[in-house]
Amino acid sequence: MRSAAQRSGKSLLRAEAAIAALQARENDFALDLLQSLQLGKEHWAPQMMALRRLLETVPPQTWERARLIDDPAKEMQVVTTPGADITLVVFLTLNGNFTMLPVEMLDALLSSLPANVIYLRDTSSMLQGANGYRTLGSSPSLSVAAIATELAAIGASRTLAVGGSASGLSAIRYGARLGAERVVGFGAMTALAPRRRPRNSHASAGASRDSRDRFGTVEEEMAAAPGLVVDLYYGADYARDCERVERVAGLPGIRLLPLAGVDHHYCALEMIADETFLDAIMPSS
Secondary structure, three states, rough: OOOHHHHHHHHHHHHHHHHHHOOOHHHHHHHHHHOOOOOOOOOOOHHHHHHHHHHHHHHHHHHHHHHOOOOOOOOOOOOOOOOEEEEEEEEHHHHHHHHHHEEHHHHHOOEEEEEEEEEEEOOOOOOOOOOOOOOHOOOHHHHHHHHHHHHHHOOOOEEEEEEHHHHHHHHHHHHHHHHHOEEEEOOOOOOOOOOOOOOOOOOOOOOOOOOOOOOOOHHHHHHHHOOOEEEEEEEEHHHHHHHHHOOOOOOOOEEEEEEEEOOOOHHHHHHHOOOOOHHHHOOOO
């Protein structure tokens, strides 16, 4: 008879195999694996349950709507929509995914929005563009300029930035410098170091940025982009993400949007399953 540790180890292998199956676009096999998991109190169990619920809930034909044929070697990929006056700048998460979903699955979901999309992935760092993108100039200022050039070529008048986890922080930083009207973060980080915002610290509207071409804090970047709105969705029952958003609570433009009952980092998966994800990005009303 297998021990609890052995059962947990076997379940973890199945969970990792399910994620790999998604990467291979074997969604049915991924769902079979997820449904076979014997989950207990493993720290990764809630996010696997969320992924399973998403695959059970979203109609399989939805994934056939993807317009993007992903090239993992490209740090910038663009999908245009005729007549769209909004461009989404989407900052991908680890391995070029978006909270475990392959970018093509994300593109299938976004295909129903009247928006162009610029997908960005960092091929050289886990910091998701914090030091710039290798093929877009290898520095924050050069990468911002390259993205701005693409935005100008697309020609839409409005820009929104979207990210999750570490790329949520990138969405805030780049969004502020690109003139985005709004940023949407899902389980977004608000700093790369576990520091709290100093009490009574207020950046001026014209805050100067580091002369070594680095991004400033969220407070500094937003102070230099007055009018920017940042919507932060996060699990109300996930302590780590609650701590992250607490660092920026009260800053002008920050809106904290806790999701009741969500106790893990991958809140975007829950919102996709609940059909609230797209409306969070582009409200229908």
